[in-house]
Amino acid sequence: MNILLVLAHPEPASLNGALHRFMAEHLRAAGHSVQTSDLYAMRWKPALDADDFPARDSAARFDPVRDSLHAFQGGTQTADIAAEQRKLLWADAVILQFPLWWYSMPAILKGWIERIYAYGFAYGVGEHSDTRWGDRFGQGVMAGKRAMVVTTTGGWASHYAPRGINGPIDDLLFPIHHGVLYYPGFDVLPPYVVHRTDKVDQAAYARIEEELGRRLDTLWTTDPIPFRPQNAGDYEIPALTLRAHIAPGETGFAVHSTAKPARLD
Amino acid sequence: MNILLVLAHPEPASLNGALHRFMAEHLRAAGHSVQTSDLYAMRWKPALDADDFPARDSAARFDPVRDSLHAFQGGTQTADIAAEQRKLLWADAVILQFPLWWYSMPAILKGWIERIYAYGFAYGVGEHSDTRWGDRFGQGVMAGKRAMVVTTTGGWASHYAPRGINGPIDDLLFPIHHGVLYYPGFDVLPPYVVHRTDKVDQAAYARIEEELGRRLDTLWTTDPIPFRPQNAGDYEIPALTLRAHIAPGETGFAVHSTAKPARLD
Numbered sequence: 001m002n003i004l005l006v007l008a009h010p011e012p013a014s015l016n017g018a019l020h021r022f023m024a025e026h027l028r029a030a031g032h033s034v035q036t037s038d039l040y041a042m043r044w045k046p047a048l049d050a051d052d053f054p055a056r057d058s059a060a061r062f063d064p065v066r067d068s069l070h071a072f073q074g075g076t077q078t079a080d081i082a083a084e085q086r087k088l089l090w091a092d093a094v095i096l097q098f099p100l101w102w103y104s105m106p107a108i109l110k111g112w113i114e115r116i117y118a119y120g121f122a123y124g125v126g127e128h129s130d131t132r133w134g135d136r137f138g139q140g141v142m143a144g145k146r147a148m149v150v151t152t153t154g155g156w157a158s159h160y161a162p163r164g165i166n167g168p169i170d171d172l173l174f175p176i177h178h179g180v181l182y183y184p185g186f187d188v189l190p191p192y193v194v195h196r197t198d199k200v201d202q203a204a205y206a207r208i209e210e211e212l213g214r215r216l217d218t219l220w221t222t223d224p225i226p227f228r229p230q231n232a233g234d235y236e237i238p239a240l241t242l243r244a245h246i247a248p249g250e251t252g253f254a255v256h257s258t259a260k261p262a263r264l265d
Numbered sequence: 266m267n268i269l270l271v272l273a274h275p276e277p278a279s280l281n282g283a284l285h286r287f288m289a290e291h292l293r294a295a296g297h298s299v300q301t302s303d304l305y306a307m308r309w310k311p312a313l314d315a316d317d318f319p320a321r322d323s324a325a326r327f328d329p330v331r332d333s334l335h336a337f338q339g340g341t342q343t344a345d346i347a348a349e350q351r352k353l354l355w356a357d358a359v360i361l362q363f364p365l366w367w368y369s370m371p372a373i374l375k376g377w378i379e380r381i382y383a384y385g386f387a388y389g390v391g392e393h394s395d396t397r398w399g400d401r402f403g404q405g406v407m408a409g410k411r412a413m414v415v416t417t418t419g420g421w422a423s424h425y426a427p428r429g430i431n432g433p434i435d436d437l438l439f440p441i442h443h444g445v446l447y448y449p450g451f452d453v454l455p456p457y458v459v460h461r462t463d464k465v466d467q468a469a470y471a472r473i474e475e476e477l478g479r480r481l482d483t484l485w486t487t488d489p490i491p492f493r494p495q496n497a498g499d500y501e502i503p504a505l506t507l508r509a510h511i512a513p514g515e516t517g518f519a520v521h522s523t524a525k526p527a528r529l530d
Contacts, residue, residue, distance in 0.1 A: 241426055
């Protein structure tokens with residue numbers, strides 16, 4: 001299979017750098033094809049701006065949505081954006097790897113999403129009408145592909161537990177899992193999270209490689225997070241609220257998945 | 266009072282650009298002092314990397330936390346970082362304004378946080394021990410200051426409702442409200458959100474200015490989101506989980522505030 005490893009860490013001699021190399025080697029040893037997007041090493045341009053659209057009318061007001069559509073449809077995107085889109089189309093699975101900085105992905109990775117998720121490519125796909133709100137959340141260009149987040153935190157697992165002060169890790173990752181990955185059609189696997197990175201000694205690192213290696217070995221068989229597809233009847237359209245008989249009275253991120261709620265521990 | 270307006274939008278002739286200018290004028294007309302950080306206009310460097318620490322030992326492994334501490338303590342931060350930190354210290358209130366892109370802040374604003382939130386400045390403040398986990402979540406360098414998010418979405422309000430497909434807007438903003446703003450001590454006001462930006466005509470725009478103007482007029486009297494302080498007894502330390510008798514059996518972002526849960530509509 002074809003696997004794209006995206007890394008957002010500025011230091012190769014870091015835990016994230018080591019895990020990135022481990023994943024590439026492990027997957028290649030298993031016979032897969034691997035491409036990498038090491039965003040810091042590539043000096044990826046993080047900020048979406050008008051320079052991303054060299055063919056646009058520079059006298060006109062810059063509209064990220066409209067200009068993105070025109071560049072995507074007209075084949076006038078910048079080479080760096082087009083190259084990353086080709087990697088996504090090539091991949092059967094994509095792994096986003098990053099340290100959790102201020103409870104989300106690093107800016108350079110957020111900017112990778114913003115710039116390569118063009119209108120017509122990752123959103124604005126399919127019919128948009130009063131009865132159909134596009135091919136998204138379970139449908140879209142990435143349908144049939146798998147995605148997984150691998151992330152690290154300085155804080156303890158308990159800080160990210162269902163009643164931990166930072167908020168549950170699954171909720172912190174929901175905007176990425178559901179909003180960035182499920183949106184254009186990826187099946188999203190449960191994340192692999194390393195906590196308390198400053199305590200990772202050699203023994204802990206060996207355990208991490210073993211666990212992460214198992215996650216890679218089961219990339220094709222692990223059940224994805226069972227998010228609810230937008231266009232299979234669970235949502236009112238165009239309000240896009242969950243129909244009253246589904247998870248009645250419940251609210252929040254968790255209602256958009258059919259998984260059982262996290263157990264308290 | 267002193268107010269810092271931070272804007273993350275690439276086009277001055279946008280709804281966000283217009284609201285940014287409106288806020289600056291409205292606040293100045295009310296007698297306040299205003300500074301602005303228009304991140305795109307400033308060509309703000311978005312990605313935190315080793316170049317941010319010119320005095321570091323370039324032969325050593327780059328450690329964002331340790332190098333940040335040394336640069337902050339040693340007075341060797343870059344001029345752009347130090348200038349933004351001075352603005353934060355000067356401000357009585359900070360307004361972060363941005364379009365919601367992929368369910369979070371634009372990369373350029375995320376990178377503003379990552380780069381200026383130095384160790385010793387925004388985190389790593391106060392005693393860290395088995396019984397005290399720093400001055401944060403309600404304490405810290407920003408204690409006594411207020412912060413508010415002003416954001417825009419293309420989607421409808423119902424898409425961001427308690428049962429809307431994108432997830433509730435309050436939950437999407439929690440990592441910013443609680444994790445970025447409350448963490449170093451800000452009192453965080455409820456956000457001002459404009460939905461369905463492509464439908465904002467002149468009449469709607471006039472209503473938005475009126476509403477937003479009222480929010481600015483009540484910046485000092487509006488009740489902040491009642492997040493639970495870390496160090497006032499609600500949390501076990503060092504596990505940092507909510508004590509069993511607080512919101513018993515409940516989980517998720519909402520347990521970290523004493524506000525009543527969102528009403529279903």
